[in-house]
Amino acid sequence: MGKNRGRIRAVGVGVSVVLLVAGAAACGNDDTKDTAKAGSTASAAPASAAPTSKAPEAFAAVGYRGLKPGMAKEAGLATGALEAAPVSLLDGCTDFVYRGGPAPDKARMDAEAATEARYKDLNAKADAASGKAPAPAGTLPPNASAKDAAAAAAGSAAGAKDSAAGAKLMADATQSIVDMWTAREARDKAFLATGRASFAATGLRELVAPADARTAEGIGAGSTLDALQQAYGAKGLQLAKSGKYELPVEGQQGWKWEFTVDGGKVTGMAVADRDITCG
Template identity: 50%
Template sequence: MAKDAALTGGKLASAPTSNLDGCTDFSYTGGPAPDPARMKAEADVEAKAKDLNKKADELEADPEPKPGASAEGSAKAAEKSAKDARLFADAALATADLAGKREERDKAFVAAGGASFGKDGLRELAAPSDAKTAEGIGAGSSLAELKTAYDAKGMKAGSNGRFQVPVDGKPDWIYEFTVNGEKVGSVSMINPKSKCS
């Protein structure tokens, strides 16, 4: 589904709640309003991580200069090495900050429900808290109920720690369930092949 078609249906808010990583997330009508300060913080962290990682990648592509035999040449090589190490450390910290922003965005998105669009169209639907799958599983269902409904259908724990199972009749789509303790916290339908940018 294309973003423009989804927005004309009236079920989604007209303004996005996040643009992180090139995906555009919308809450359902009446859901959380966009938070300009949070969205700016996401954009700033993303831009910083991209810039520092690009610089670090350029350093890795350049061959390391050989220190000269003189003390001055050795000192310059050591200074460059320290500067490069600082850049790699800053890039790693910026990447960690970006991962934190992604985690915050993902938690807010599945808690509120909505639709996320990537470069190929619809990427994820996060169910409203009162929605249930055809098998009767939704937020608040027990872990035992989730396993009873989906273990025989190939449910497994994903790399992100969430439970995942293919959606019947929808090739390329999976259900993804977050679990808090012994209860389902949220339900999403995701197309893992659809990328943000």
């Protein structure tokens, strides 16, 4: 009987040991699963946090922000890339800035309108006067009377007066041309950093890049003249009479790249067809 009790105790101890070992194994398995799960989550985190930012759109001759050469004004506004109110009406063109650009400057626009009206008026008068120049007075015959001489003198005086008025008109008309060029340059400078789009009746004729824009070759405001020449020198870049560096746009008849350079650095760039008139 004592032997049997010893055996029963032995069996009981053995069962306890087995249960303890099994429990420890189960706990170990749970820990392993938790560790594996944590490792899996940690390894998945970087994938979900991968950057999704896209490179900025390049300023290109074929278009920018949905705006394309020749596009109608209404279609250009429908892209949402431009502010709805025009910022300049000079030369009969309608200019808009990109979204977020400056509001229209009424004082500057009124000054542009006055300059253009004076330019048109004076040059129309100058053109008309150029076909009405007084004929030179003839030589009086030897037997001319005092009355004839007085009439000739009066005619000469009138001619001189007309000539003086004509000379002043021509001078004023010439100054009005200078004033128009000054107004155009002031407009261009005002939107050199913000950029703008200019429309003629036939469609988009000029696209000016904002200061932060870059071409596919990395050229933009702040680029050196050396970098500009390295990027486009072999493609036909030349210094034009306007003082800008120009480059024909391949595949787009009449369109050119225009780079404004000051102090050895690019300060502005645009693509334009200057053969398209606005008025």
